[in-house]
Amino acid sequence: MSIETAQGVLGDATIGELEAALSGTLVRPGDAAYDEAREVWNAAHDGRPALIVRCAGTADVIRAVEFARSQNLLVAVRGGAHSIAGFSTCDGGIVIDLSAMKGVRVDPAGRRAVAQPGLTWGELDHETQAFGLAVTGGLVSSTGVAGFTLGGGVGWLLRRHGLACDNLVGADVVTADGRLVHADAEENPELFWALRGGGGNFGVVTSFEFELHPVGPQVLAGLVIYPAAEAQQVVSRWRDLTAAMPDELTTLVNLTTAPPLPFLPESVHGTRIVVLAGMYAGGMEAGEAAVRPLRSLGTPLADVMGPMPYLGMQTLLDPLWTRGAYNYFTSAFVEPTDQAIDAVLGAHLSTPTPFSEVHLHHLGGAFGRVPADATAFSQRDASMLCNVIARSPGPEDFDGHIAWARGAREEIARHGNGGMYVNFTGDAAEDKVRAAYPDAVHARLVRVKDEYDPTNLFRLNQNIRPSSAS
Known part of the structure; x- marks a missing residue:
């Protein structure tokens, strides 16, 4: 059966040739598995790709890239499939689905992990914590390792050990011409620089090598929750405390609505609250001293901060962020x-x-000590990151919710440098890309793009357009 794509019609023989070359599976519209295979975590994006290649390994990735290039197909690359901005799906193109590529090898003596791109942070943490090791991962364990790392990677170890991308020490990449190249500080160093914060612009990463750090298995972590009536006092006092916080302590303020959590009074459920969340990546005694001031910013509704498994903190928010x-x-x-x-x-x-x-993340520490030109993620002098999140169980008036988020972000951004976190830019637009990368960084990314993807095959991302497309 031929398939219509955004670029034309693919004949049966052409599709059959691709399928025969794969170790993984090819999913087409009309297949029983199609609707499940095209689904992403973020229901705001409901793409209907012409083909989905469920890759079993690197050879399948190479074949899918070659096929997409030869047929001039729009390419979406899918790792963990959170698809916050919709980049891991498309209409009428090809999805290169890496979710079955979940191999991981941990070297506890060398403190290294080599991870395939289909892993989620929960899966990688499970392996590294067996040896009391970790690297900065997502705040929700279902977040994919690949997209999170390529865009920077903000998590509970940020102030102690930096972003996920700061701990990337090597990567294998399938480039737009179907080559497999390795990138690290010595081999293809400009590509390596670009991968650490430049997103999925330069190829399909089939292997990530991370530096690991001793973390856990027990950490001092959790939540202190305050009523919204005390928000001004709580947030201001927290802001004042951040000036002297030790690097081991990473905190954020989450301004939200109280879910029906068992440790909250029923009268609070459904009301606005201030959640102070944090983790101390160090000894318990020092951690208790570091978090003590967080317990007296106001009148707590609940205090559930204390010793817990690192894996527990990494999954603490999961029930609130289901697909x-x-x-x-x-x-x-x-x-x-x-x-x-x-x-x-x-x-x-x-x-x-x-x-x-609305979230306020305290930055600094190890995050801020990385030289601005060391990675493509260069917003190192910022002291805080604000995330504005519109979320709804269904599509009703979601366009209005998006308008609220954009408007709130614009008002908040007046009090910063205008920059954005590339993983949370909302949607694809040139102004969002330029807000994520200062001019000199953007120009350097364009030079890397010119070398590794001059035709812009990989453009479903916060796109760094090559010179030929400018």
């Missing part, structure tokens, strides 16, 4: 002045659904 909801994330790097805090609190008071949130 199938509609999501829109946007962001701004901000300086936490009184005016910025007012803007953040104003956004919280205007959230359009009880599932929508």
Whole structure:
């Protein structure tokens, strides 16, 4: 059966040749597995690709890239399939699905892990924590290792050990011409630089090598929850505390609506709250001293911060972030002045659904000590990152929710440098790309793009357009 794509019609023989060359599986429209295979975590994106290649290994990735190039197909690359901005699906193109590639090898003596791109952070953490090791991972364990790392990677180890991309020490990449190349500090160093924060612009990463660090298995972590009536006091006092926080302590403020959690009074359920979340990556005694001030920022509704498994902290938020909801994330790097805090609190008071949130992440520490030119992620002088999240269980008025998030972000961004976190830019647009990368960084990324993807085959991302497309 021939298949219509956005670029034309693929004949039976052409499709059959691709399928015969794969160790994995090829899924077409009309196949029993098609609807399940095309689904992504973020229901706001409902793409209908012409073909889905479920890759079993690197050879399948090479074949899929060669096929896409030869047939001039739009390419979406899928790892963990969170698809916050919709980049892991498409209409009428080909999805290179890496989700079956879940191999991982941990070297506990050398403190290294080699991970395939289909892994989620929960799966990688499971392997590394067997040896009391970890690398900065996602705040939700279903987040894919690949996209998270390529866009930077903000998590609970950020202030102690930097971003996920700061801990990337090597990668294998299938480039647009079907070559497999290795990138590290010595081999293809410019590609290696670009992979650490430049997103999926330069090829399909089939292997990530991470530096690991001693973490856990027990850490001092959890939540302290305050009423929204004390938000101004709590957030301002937390802001003041961050100036002297040790690098081992990473914290964020989540302005949200109280879910029906068993440790919260029933009268609080469904009301706006301030959640102070944090983790201390160090000894328990020092951790207790470091988090003690967080317990007295106001009048806590609940205090569930204490010793817990690192894996417990990494999965703590999972029940609130299940697949199938509609999501829109946007962001701004901000300086936490009184005016910025007012803007953040104003956004919280205007959230359009009880599932929508505003986060303030404290940065600095190891994150801030990485030289600005060491990685493509270069926003190292920012002290805080604000994420604005519109989330709804269904599509009703979701366009209005997106408009709220964009408007809130614009108001909050007035109190920063105008920059955005590339993993949370909401959607694909040139102004979002330029907000994520300063001019000199963007120009350097274009030079790498010119070398490894001059025809812009990999353009479903926060796209760095090659010179030929400018």
